[in-house]
Structures are given as C-alpha cells and as structure tokens.
Amino acid sequence: MKVVFALDLGGTNLRACLVDSEGNILWRKRTETPRASLEVLVDRVGFLLKECNQHNNCEIKAISIAAPAALNAEKGMILKAPNLPYLDGVKICEILEDSFKLPCFLENDANAAAIGEQAFGAAVGKEAFIMITIGTGVGGAIFVRNEIWRGLDGTAGEIGHICVEPLGVPCGCGSRGCLEQYASTSAVVRMTKEMRFKYPESRLHSRLVFSSKEVYEAAVGADELALKVFEKMGFYLGIGLASLINVLNPEAIVIGGGGSNAWDVFISHTREQIQKRAYNEPAERATLLKATLGDDAGVLGAARIAFEELF
Amino acid sequence: MKVVFALDLGGTNLRACLVDSEGNILWRKRTETPRASLEVLVDRVGFLLKECNQHNNCEIKAISIAAPAALNAEKGMILKAPNLPYLDGVKICEILEDSFKLPCFLENDANAAAIGEQAFGAAVGKEAFIMITIGTGVGGAIFVRNEIWRGLDGTAGEIGHICVEPLGVPCGCGSRGCLEQYASTSAVVRMTKEMRFKYPESRLHSRLVFSSKEVYEAAVGADELALKVFEKMGFYLGIGLASLINVLNPEAIVIGGGGSNAWDVFISHTREQIQKRAYNEPAERATLLKATLGDDAGVLGAARIAFEELF
Numbered sequence: 245m246k247v248v249f250a251l252d253l254g255g256t257n258l259r260a261c262l263v264d265s266e267g268n269i270l271w272r273k274r275t276e277t278p279r280a281s282l283e284v285l286v287d288r289v290g291f292l293l294k295e296c297n298q299h300n301n302c303e304i305k306a307i308s309i310a311a312p313a314a315l316n317a318e319k320g321m322i323l324k325a326p327n328l329p330y331l332d333g334v335k336i337c338e339i340l341e342d343s344f345k346l347p348c349f350l351e352n353d354a355n356a357a358a359i360g361e362q363a364f365g366a367a368v369g370k371e372a373f374i375m376i377t378i379g380t381g382v383g384g385a386i387f388v389r390n391e392i393w394r395g396l397d398g399t400a401g402e403i404g405h406i407c408v409e410p411l412g413v414p415c416g417c418g419s420r421g422c423l424e425q426y427a428s429t430s431a432v433v434r435m436t437k438e439m440r441f442k443y444p445e446s447r448l449h450s451r452l453v454f455s456s457k458e459v460y461e462a463a464v465g466a467d468e469l470a471l472k473v474f475e476k477m478g479f480y481l482g483i484g485l486a487s488l489i490n491v492l493n494p495e496a497i498v499i500g501g502g503g504s505n506a507w508d509v510f511i512s513h514t515r516e517q518i519q520k521r522a523y524n525e526p527a528e529r530a531t532l533l534k535a536t537l538g539d540d541a542g543v544l545g546a547a548r549i550a551f552e553e554l555f
Numbered sequence: 556m557k558v559v560f561a562l563d564l565g566g567t568n569l570r571a572c573l574v575d576s577e578g579n580i581l582w583r584k585r586t587e588t589p590r591a592s593l594e595v596l597v598d599r600v601g602f603l604l605k606e607c608n609q610h611n612n613c614e615i616k617a618i619s620i621a622a623p624a625a626l627n628a629e630k631g632m633i634l635k636a637p638n639l640p641y642l643d644g645v646k647i648c649e650i651l652e653d654s655f656k657l658p659c660f661l662e663n664d665a666n667a668a669a670i671g672e673q674a675f676g677a678a679v680g681k682e683a684f685i686m687i688t689i690g691t692g693v694g695g696a697i698f699v700r701n702e703i704w705r706g707l708d709g710t711a712g713e714i715g716h717i718c719v720e721p722l723g724v725p726c727g728c729g730s731r732g733c734l735e736q737y738a739s740t741s742a743v744v745r746m747t748k749e750m751r752f753k754y755p756e757s758r759l760h761s762r763l764v765f766s767s768k769e770v771y772e773a774a775v776g777a778d779e780l781a782l783k784v785f786e787k788m789g790f791y792l793g794i795g796l797a798s799l800i801n802v803l804n805p806e807a808i809v810i811g812g813g814g815s816n817a818w819d820v821f822i823s824h825t826r827e828q829i830q831k832r833a834y835n836e837p838a839e840r841a842t843l844l845k846a847t848l849g850d851d852a853g854v855l856g857a858a859r860i861a862f863e864e865l866f
Contacts, residue, residue: 386803395683402802492711494706
C-alpha cells in the first residue's frame with residue numbers, strides 16, 4: 245500500500261500522520277513543535293518517522309508538510325514563518341530529502357487545509373471555492389479552476405485581512421479593522437471582555453480568564469452577552485464574505501478551524517449580511533459549508549499534494 | 556486584412572469600431588444606444604455595418620460586443636442588463652449571426668476593457684491583475700492565470716461592491732458602504748455636496764449643479780473642498796484595493812474609466828492606505844497602473860476576443 249508521511253507543523257503542535265491515497269489516517273502522533281532550531285526539527289522528524297515505521301508495515305513514498313508560513317511550494321522553500329523564525333528562508337524540502345532519502349513536498353497550512361477539504365471533506369467536487377479558517381487568527385485559501393490560487397508571491401488567500409471596519413480595531417498585520425479582529429476565536433474573547441460591562445447578568449461578566457469555547461457554551465445556554473458577541477462576529481464575517489462573493493462568485497465557502505464549532509450561534513447573522521449585501525445570484529450560488537475534517541484537514545491536504553505529484 | 560466589427564453597447568452610447576488584429580481602429584462611429592427595443596438595436600447594428608462597409612474595403616470576419624450586463628459569454632446570451640432591460644434573457648449572438656451571417660461574440664464591458672488593456676494597453680504582459688473601472692459606477696474584472704475569472708454565474712469582478720464602510724451610504728445594489736459609493740464619479744459629486752457647507756471659500760460652495768470633472772478642476776486649482784473630496788475617494792479606494800491585494804496577491808491593478816483622469820489628485824491617498832493596510836510583499840508587487848486605452852478599452856477587448864476565438 246502506498247502511503248505518505250504527512251506533517252502539520254503548527255505554531256504549537258507538530259502533528260505527524262501516515263495517510264493512504266484514500267485519505268485514511270493509519271497512524272498519528274502529536275508532539276510539541278520544536279522551537280529551538282532547524283536541527284532539532286529535522287531530528288524530531290527523524291524520530292517520528294522511525295516511530296511510525298515501528299508501528300506500520302507500509303512503504304512511505306514521500307514526506308509532505310503543511311507549514312504556517314509564506315512559502316514557495318515549487319522550490320520547497322519557506323519564505324517567512326512568523327511563529328517559527330528559524331525556518332525563514334530555509335529550503336526545508338531539500339534538507340529533509342537529503343536526510344531521509346524521500347521526496348518531500350511543502351504547502352502553506354491554509355492552502356493544505358483547503359486541498360484536504362476538497363479531496364476528502366466538505367468541498368469534494370467543488371472547483372471554485374473559498375476556504376476560511378477561524379482560529380486564533382483568520383486564514384484562508386482560494387480555489388479557482390480546480391487549483392489553489394497562490395498569487396504572485398504565494399501570499400494570496402489572506403481573507404482575515406480584508407478590511408471590514410476602516411477605523412476599527414488595530415490588527416497585528418499593521419492595519420486596522422481587519423476581519424480577523426472580529427471573527428477569530430481571540431476576537432470572540434476580546435469582544436466579550438469589551439462588552440461585558442453592559443451585561444451584569446452574564447455568567448462571563450466578572451470572569452477574569454476564559455476561552456472562546458466558554459463564550460460559545462454561554463451562548464448555547466442563552467447568555468445574552470455571549471449571543472451578542474457571536475452576533476457581532478457573524479455580522480462582520482458576513483460583510484467580509486459578501487465582498488468576496490461579489491468579487492469572486494464562488495461555488496461554495498467552506499468555514500473551518502476551531503472557531504467553526506460555534507457555527508450554530510453565528511451563521512444566521514453571517515447569512516443575513518450576505519443576503520443583504522451580496523448580489524442575489526452569486527449569494528445564492530455560494531453555499532456556506534462547515535468544514536468536516538477538523539484538525540486533520542492540513543495533514544490530509546499535505547498527503548493529497550504528495551499523491552498528486554507522485555502518481 | 557482581417558478585421559472585426561466591435562461594438563461597445565453602453566447605457567448611453569453605442570460605439571462601433573472596425574479593428575484590426577493589432578488593435579488599430581480603422582473606422583469609428585458613435586450613436587445613441589437604442590432604448591426602445593431589440594428590433595431597433597438589431598436595425599441599428601445593420602445600419603452601422605452598412606456605413607462601415609461604405610467607408611472601408613476590408614472583409615469583416617466577426618461582430619463582437621461589449622455589453623453592460625451579466626451574461627453568459629459561451630452561450631452569447633445576456634442574462635441581465637439593468638440599463639437595457641429589453642436585452643434580459645436574449646441570445647444576442649444568435650440573433651446577430653442570423654441577421655448578418657457573421658460569427659458573433661459577447662463579453663461583459665468590464666471584462667472586455669480588461670482584455671483590451673491586457674492586449675493593447677497598460678496591462679500588456681500581465682497574467683494576474685485586477686482592473687477597476689471608475690465611472691458613474693465602479694466596475695471591475697479579475698485576470699487569473701492569464702484568463703478572465705468570470706465566476707460560476709459570470710458575475711465575478713464586482714469590485715465596486717466590496718464593502719468599505721459597514722454602516723455607510725446606501726448603495727443601488729441593496730447594500731451599504733460599497734466602494735462605489737465613495738470612489739465613483741457620481742460619489743465624487745455627492746461627497747462634494749455633502750461636504751461643501753464646511754468650505755465657504757470653495758468655488759463649489761454654492762453651485763447647484765456640477766460634474767466630477769469640475770470637482771477635479773477645482774482640486775487641480777488647490778480648492779480645499781475638492782482636495783478633501785479626492786482624499787476621501789482615494790482613502791476608500793485604497794481600503795478596497797488593500798483588501799484585494801491581501802486576498803489575490805496580483806501583479807498589477809489597472810485603474811481605468813473616466814474617473815481615472817483624476818489620478819494625480821487621488822492616487823497618493825490610495826497608495827498611502829495600501830501601504831498602511833496590505834501586507835508588504837504583495838503591496839509592493841501590485842503595481843498601480845493607469846489604464847491607457849480610455850474609452851476604446853471595451854471595443855478593443857471585444858475585438859481581441861473575436862481574433863482569439865477565430866484565429
């Protein structure tokens with residue numbers, strides 16, 4: 245059986261999986277992402293490969309990596325990895341190929357997730373769609389004519405940095421009012437803190453530390469503050485998506501990442517803004533889909549890329 | 556010599572040109588666009604064709620039309636033409652082919668303008684760019700991998716309907732705060748009227764009726780009100796373009812339409828917002844270019860389409 249050793253190199257966790265061509269995960273292991281140096285990372289990959297081989301009897305045909313970075317996929321080179329700066333400018337594929345004598349492939353994590361969802365998840369059969377990943381930040385990817393559109397420098401798909409409020413909240417990217425500042429899980433926590441003084445009855449009113457998941461649970465329990473926060477999140481997400489629908493007229497919009505778990509408390513507000521703001525025909529065309537692969541989207545996408553390149 | 560009879564079917568003017576494969580316009584005629592019925596339009600096309608033939612000695616190989624409409628280019632069918640409702644649902648190519656025994660091609664006017672600029676104008680050699688047309692409204696088109704991206708329903712490219720001010724000015728499209736409400740020539744006039752009470756010294760302060768061209772002339776003459784209006788226009792245009800740069804990472808952005816003539820009084824404000832708001836690498840990549848074909852972009856694009864299809 246042909247299998248690929250797929251890695252999702254997150255800012256926090258390094259997830260390794262053995263994946264077959266049907267998208268079945270035959271083995272998986274999660275460790276912390278090495279933050280020290282490139283040498284430690286390569287050593288860790290070797291360790292994971294060895295452990296994988298001990299538990300499995302398949303012949304690994306390639307290594308494929310999803311990385312949180314601006315990169316050149318063709319050259320297998322990381323350009324800029326804000327969370328793992330030791331990777332900046334590194335030809336990671338060349339290094340891993342030399343070390344492990346296996347072909348190596350590289351893709352940006354948001355693109356890999358979109359490729360994964362198209363191959364095995366919510367976007368099967370979709371040739372032109374937008375993937376938006378709601379996590380600590382908001383990432384994205386764009387499929388056009390059945391292929392990821394990477395842009396001239398590989399930086400396309402930064403959907404989290406569409407401006408939805410011109411004089412809004414300052415963003416880490418240097419701009420203000422970016423979608424990420426209203427629709428990410430960190431934005432959910434921030435907005436709850438900003439708004440809680442108006443809601444003395446809320447269970448979150450006097451909590452010092454809480455997670456976006458707790459805000460979601462409060463919303464499910466009909467907490468007025470939490471419901472208002474997700475209304476605001478859904479409102480701005482709808483504004484950003486309506487603009488994208490008018491510009492790109494896609495077949496579908498796939499919403500993934502941890503934040504998409506709050507789907508039932510924000511999506512109606514998102515739909516409302518899309519209906520109000522986008523042209524009718526493209527708005528009806530663009531089905532909103534919840535991603536189905538969860539945390540596995542990146543590794544499955546990375547594996548898919550390797551299978552497509554190899555066979 | 557091979558020539559194409561190209562038509563730009565505007566809401567106001569119907570422009571007919573005889574175009575060779577190098578983009579030379581050998582003959583041209585402008586008439587008012589028939590507003591009565593399809594029959595009158597077909598009759599007018601016949602009249603123009605006859606007049607063209609009287610003045611020229613070339614063999615016309617095709618008719619090609621740029622139309623202000625949502626349409627299906629492949630089927631040669633107009634879906635919806637807000638300014639010429641008698642065309643809604645009409646297979647215009649079939650009708651003209653039957654009437655004049657010539658192959659007929661059809662394209663949306665904004666797409667045709669982008670194709671024209673790529674073939675003969677500012678975007679020669681660009682394979683991934685955005686065209687934005689500033690007129691009474693704001694139109695647009697997107698080139699990806701050397702081809703227009705029309706979207707699933709042919710409605711992609713509605714750059715004028717990116718939201719740049721969530722609770723902003725109501726827009727004819729049904730939304731509010733669309734780019735068109737701040738960056739079109741009609742927006743320039745409206746914003747001047749809104750703001751003039753604060754500028755009693757302005758030459759536009761007590762004028763009842765004026766054009767965007769007059770606001771531009773005032774700006775060139777250092778009129779404070781007019782300069783403020785173009786600052787606002789450039790600001791919002793920059794916000795919209797920064798979002799597009801983050802999402803699409805294009806090679807260039809071509810700005811055309813009558814409003815682009817005010818380039819020197821708004822472009823610095825646009826650049827400022829792009830620099831502040833878009834990621835550095837794609838912002839530096841995306842050259843801002845002034846369209847060079849003026850009102851001929853549509854006919855030249857239409858002609859180009861016919862030459863590409865025929866030869």
